[in-house]
Amino acid sequence: MAGDPAVPRGPLARRTTPAEYLEATLVAVVLALFVRTFLFQAFVVPSPSMERTLLAGDHVMVNKFVFGPRAAAALDRFLPRRPVRRGDVIVFKFPEDPRRDFVKRAVALPGDSLEIRDKMLFVDSRRENEPRATHSDARLWGDDPDLPEALRRRDQVSALRVPPDSFFAMGDNRDNSYDSRFWGPVPAGNLKGRPLLIYWSHPPDVAGSRQPLRWIGDFFSQTRWSRTFLAVR
Numbered sequence: 001m002a003g004d005p006a007v008p009r010g011p012l013a014r015r016t017t018p019a020e021y022l023e024a025t026l027v028a029v030v031l032a033l034f035v036r037t038f039l040f041q042a043f044v045v046p047s048p049s050m051e052r053t054l055l056a057g058d059h060v061m062v063n064k065f066v067f068g069p070r071a072a073a074a075l076d077r078f079l080p081r082r083p084v085r086r087g088d089v090i091v092f093k094f095p096e097d098p099r100r101d102f103v104k105r106a107v108a109l110p111g112d113s114l115e116i117r118d119k120m121l122f123v124d125s126r127r128e129n130e131p132r133a134t135h136s137d138a139r140l141w142g143d144d145p146d147l148p149e150a151l152r153r154r155d156q157v158s159a160l161r162v163p164p165d166s167f168f169a170m171g172d173n174r175d176n177s178y179d180s181r182f183w184g185p186v187p188a189g190n191l192k193g194r195p196l197l198i199y200w201s202h203p204p205d206v207a208g209s210r211q212p213l214r215w216i217g218d219f220f221s222q223t224r225w226s227r228t229f230l231a232v233r
Contacts, residue, residue: 039065039079043091043101043195046204049171049178050103053089053132053232054195055224057204060103060232062091064193084109084167084191086123089232092169093190096183101192104169104179105132108162110188116157116181119174132233137175153181165189194232201227 045058054060065079067090084090084106094100107130108114108123115121118140121128141147143156154175162168166185171177180186201224 039063040196041193042199043103045103048176049173050089050105051173051176052134053105053172054103054198055201055227057202057224058198058227059200059202060195060198062193063196066194067191068193084188086112089195090167090169090186091192091195092186093192095186095190098190102169102179103195104171104177104186106167106186107170108168110162110164110166112162112168113159114157114162114168115159116155119155121170132172133170133174134172135175136173150182157181167191197232198227198230201230 041062041064043060043062045054045056045060048056066081067084068081086106086109088106089103090106091101091103094102107121107128112123113125114123119135121130121133141151141155143152143158162185165188167188168180169186170179170181202219203222203224
């Protein structure tokens with residue numbers, strides 16, 4: 001009815017509309033922050049250290065809750081959590097500079113004994129079968145004290161035991177990766193999550209371009225379409 005006082009008319013309706021938009025915007029922002037903080041986060045692979053599993057310029061979606069603290073019992077069925085497994089690809093805060101995120105493979109778990117001899121990885125005295133590890137440099141650096149430590153530790157790591165609540169992380173591109181061989185294990189508190197899939201892949205020189213027209217023009221021609229929605233393993 002035209003005279004029904006329960007139905008807002010005229011100026012009153014116009015005054016409430018901005019408030020409704022503001023409320024919807026705030027709800028959307030809160031949900032986005034919740035998802036980014038606790039559930040999922042986008043991450044761009046910055047270097048070739050994980051080739052051929054991950055290429056520089058791969059944009060991946062990271063599952064942040066899988067290694068996180070247990071949720072409420074009612075949520076555990078929807079947000080399954082598990083410990084890090086040997087062989088998992090992990091994203092973590094770089095121990096020497098927590099402002100930077102790294103992505104590597106967890107090759108040894110807390111309490112594992114580890115050794116690298118002539119580029120070969122041994123865990124608990126057994127040589128690991130690593131089908132995704134690659135070696136781009138045929139040279140082999142021995143444990144020679146006259147060599148720079150960076151060269152020796154690339155191919156030779158003396159036997160050690162991974163500390164509690166820590167993980168030994170290495171890039172799949174073993175001869176071109178700055179990893180636990182050089183700066184030590186990753187503390188569990190630095191873990192951010194596990195990459196699930198690649199949602200977009202682009203050569204880094206184009207993906208990071210600051211020229212909008214160039215970026216738009218190259219999007220279709222240089223996107224690595226075969227990597228789209230590729231699961232990270």
